[in-house]
Each structure stands twice: as C-alpha cells, then as structure tokens.
Amino acid sequence: MTTHTVRAFGAAYVLSVLAPMSISCAPAKRGAAPNANSAKARTILSASPLAPPGSTSASAAASAPPVPTVQKSLLPQRDARFDADWQWIRTRFPQAKAYRDAQHDSWLPRLLDWAPVDGAITVFDRSCRAVQVRRTDEVLHGYIHRSFTLEVDTLVESMDEILLGASLAVYDGSVDTYERNAEGIWEQASSGGGGGGTTIGFALSKVTADAAWYDDVSVTLSTECAEEVQEESVCRNGSRRTCARCEGWGLFPTSSDSSFGGAWVPARRKVMNRSPSDCGAPCPAIERPADVKRAAEILRGHAFFMATESAPHPFVFRTENACKAYRKVHRFSRDELDVWRANDPIQSVEP
Secondary structure, three states, X not given: OEEEEEEEOOEEEEEEEEEOOEEEEEEOOOXXXXXXXXXXXXXXXXXXXXXXXXXXXXXHHHHOOOOOOOOHHHOOOOOHHHHHHHHHHHHHOHHHHHEEEOOOOOOHHHHHOOOOOOOEEEEEOOOOOEEEEEEEOOEEEEEEEEEEEEEOOEEEEEEEEEEEOOEEEEEEEXXXXXXXXXXXXXXXEEEEEOOOEEEEEEEOOEEOOOEEEOOEEEEEEEEXXXXXXXXXXXXXXXXXXXXXXXXXXXXXXXOOOOOOOOOOOOEEEEEEXXXXXXXXXXXXXXXXXXHHHHHHHHHOOOOEEEEOOOOXXXXXXXXXXXXXXXXXXXXXXXXXXXOOOOOOOXXXXXX
C-alpha cells in the first residue's frame, strides 16, 4: 500500500492506494493511519478537507451545537406605514391572511444565524446525511457529492455545490484536476466545469432552532374582480346582449416561478333583465371602487410569500438528533427523502 498527499485551497488529503487503480480517500490527520477501507476494488470516491484549526468535527458539531439567537441587526426594519396599510388590506380582503409580506417577514436572518459569521456548521438532509456548510454573505454554502478519481498521472476531483438561503439550490459539475509537483505532491492544475442550478422546493418558509422549511412561493398580488354578474337583456329591437358587472373584489397571486402558476377566473352568475333595454349605447365599463384602487396602490412593488402545502416537512435539519427525532414520528416517501442529498455513501466508479 502506498499513500499520496494532496494539497488544494489549504486542504490536505491522504490517498491510500490498495491495488492498481483502487483508491480510498480520507482526511489527513496528525498521528492517524491512512484509511484503507473500500467497498470495491475500483476507484473509490470520497474525501473531506482537513478542518481548520480550532474547528470541531462533524460529530461534535451535531451532538451539542449552541441554539442560535437572531441578531437584531439582521432583522428587517419594519415599515410602520405599510404595516398599517397591510392590516387594512387583511381586513378588507379576508384572503390576504394567506400571504406574508416578503420584505418584513423573511426567515433568512434566522437561518443564517445557525452559523457564526464566516463560520461553518454541519447540517443534515431528510435522510440525516451530513454536509458541512459555511456562512458567506446571505447563504450557507457547502459542497456535496465530493469525489476523487485517479487517472494515471492526474487526480480529478468533482463536486456539486449547495446554497441554503432564501431558496435552496444545488449546482452541479464543478471539476478540479491535480498533477504531481517535483516533490511528488499533488497540486491543483486547473479548475472548471460547473453546470446549471436546480432550485429545491420553493422559498424559505419557516426556521426553528432545529430545522428549516422551503414551502413558500414568492408572489405579487393584484386586485381583480372575484364575483362577476353577467346580465342578459332583451333589446327593444328584439335582439339580446349580455353586459358584465363586478359585485365583489379579491386578491390574485402571480409568480415568476415556472413550477407555480394559475389563472384568475372569477365566480360568475347569470341574471336575466326582463325589461326592454336600449342597446344603442355600449355596456357600462366595470369601474374599480375607491378602496380597490387604494389596495392596488398599496400592493404595487411589494412581494409576498404564499404557502404551497398545509403540512410540509423540513428540508434541512440543524442537528442529527433533530433529524432522527423527526424521522421517528413522521413518514416520508422515497421521493421526499431524496428531494436533495447531502454527501452520498462511498461509491465506486470505473477509471
């Protein structure tokens, strides 16, 4: 058995070669023997960088992480005038209670506060698989499905990226290659690849000390006729015509999310006007009442969140214990468990 040391972005790895083209990857640890376990005598894919000084292991982070407390500076500043206007809209239009103001009711600060600024934590998917993420700007960023393949004199590392923020997205196809230097140590030679991103679920909808949900869709709201009356009249010349009027107004959501859509169709009823009508003039235009115009002006330029499920499951867990406890009392389908995957089990790939 021979070993190889890989250096890239401050991370160190020990590769233990078991047989020709048969490798296993494990983090290099001071005073520890290289990991020589493999599932099959092929190219084994799995690696994790050395933790930075002062950091904790994944198991330690999962066992007793501190409960996050949202910093007041991260919380959106309330707009008292809009709050009052929005309260009036909720009174005028009862269906408004199904929407939350996206600017002032964001869960993002609570999610970000799971991790210290520029710090890293370990989070878990629905199957309680672990992945380390680091807080950067307004997301928790990490790498998943990380793997190494040895191809003669070239070491190829591939990985996907995951971003946990206002939405949950996975970007695939990042590939780095390494070549040996004069001392026989692998050094990064090139970096490239990177495919399109896939959004998992919808918008961040709820965050607790232990879990995060992604079941809200971002929408804008408009005022539309909700109860339309179609009145048919008999004209003096014996012909008939139908004119429409609105007897009730409501809120209609529109989203730019391609996976969410809908068409506004008001409730309609027909009535018959038995009195002869002068059909020489056009049908009266539907006029918006003053309060409907006021609501439309208040809603212009604002985004809102709307729930997509009545009882959704978390997409991310902050601790392994929280994940396992939730799994004990809730059942998931296979598709629900694999809605996104953290670090896969070690897999073998032909060189």
